[in-house]
Amino acid sequence: MAIELDEVRELILAALPGADVEVSDDTGEGDHLRAVVRAPQFADLDRVEQHRMVKDAVQERMDDGSIHALSVKTIPTAPGGASGDPDAGGGEAVTSGPDAESPPNSNRRDE
Amino acid sequence: MTDTELRDKIEELIRDHPVLLFMKGTPEAPRCGFSMRVVQTLDALGVEYGAIDVLPALEPLREATGEISDWRTFPQLYVNGNLVGGADIVEEMFESGELAELLEVEQPAAAEPEPPSTNGAPPPGQSPPLQIE
Numbered sequence: 604m605a606i607e608l609d610e611v612r613e614l615i616l617a618a619l620p621g622a623d624v625e626v627s628d629d630t631g632e633g634d635h636l637r638a639v640v641r642a643p644q645f646a647d648l649d650r651v652e653q654h655r656m657v658k659d660a661v662q663e664r665m666d667d668g669s670i671h672a673l674s675v676k677t678i679p680t681a682p683g684g685a686s687g688d689p690d691a692g693g694g695e696a697v698t699s700g701p702d703a704e705s706p707p708n709s710n711r712r713d714e
Numbered sequence: 715m716t717d718t719e720l721r722d723k724i725e726e727l728i729r730d731h732p733v734l735l736f737m738k739g740t741p742e743a744p745r746c747g748f749s750m751r752v753v754q755t756l757d758a759l760g761v762e763y764g765a766i767d768v769l770p771a772l773e774p775l776r777e778a779t780g781e782i783s784d785w786r787t788f789p790q791l792y793v794n795g796n797l798v799g800g801a802d803i804v805e806e807m808f809e810s811g812e813l814a815e816l817l818e819v820e821q822p823a824a825a826e827p828e829p830p831s832t833n834g835a836p837p838p839g840q841s842p843p844l845q846i847e
Contacts, residue, residue, distance in 0.1 A: 650803045655784060665787070672748065672787075675802050 606669040618660035619644050634671040645679035653677035721778045728792050733763035736790040741765050748801035749789045755808045761817050
């Protein structure tokens with residue numbers, strides 16, 4: 604059971620309006636997908652929370668088996684200039700990474 | 715085992731193991747590429763961890779971790795009782811050095827996890843979940 608990449612993209616966009624969403628198919632079989640999501644909504648969230656927002660958006664299609672696996676990369680973007688306190692949440696076990704302050708770069712992982 | 719008993723048991727395991735991995739298969743024989751990547755990352759860091767194979771009771775465990783951590787996919791890595799995340803987050807944090815810091819170990823000199831093996835055979839099919847009741 605495959606799913607259209609556009610449908611996955613639309614589901615994520617509906618949950619995160621204004622996000623930049625790229626969805627690709629890792630295996631060519633349509634059920635192991637990768638999503639790279641850049642969104643201002645991620646700004647003050649830790650990684651687990653960011654990933655939850657993306658996964659929640661497509662949960663129904665994971666539950667029904669249309670998507671077997673979804674690899675997610677989230678990148679917080681600044682909504683028009685720097686905002687928020689970079690020190691906020693600094694004591695958490697899981698904090699946002701260097702991506703929070705550096706330009707988006709989707710190619711950190713090996714191809 | 716009732717749902718509540720299962721949830722209590724899982725919370726106890728998370729509490730009792732400083733580093734705990736819920737995975738498909740075992741560290742010796744992972745049955746999913748994502749689980750394998752987390753095993754490789756933890757092995758690269760040389761940390762001791764507990765591992766729980768979720769396949770014998772996949773759906774009940776999905777429900778239970780959904781209630782405990784609002785996270786329903788596996789693998790799931792917990793450190794000191796907190797959900798760190800799945801394979802993507804674990805790899806990101808490994809590459810940035812955050813995971814070594816969190817686990818209080820040295821970052822390996824060659825900090826490159828094995829690339830995900832998506833070009834080989836597809837992951838084996840999941841075994842049907844056991845009926846818990």
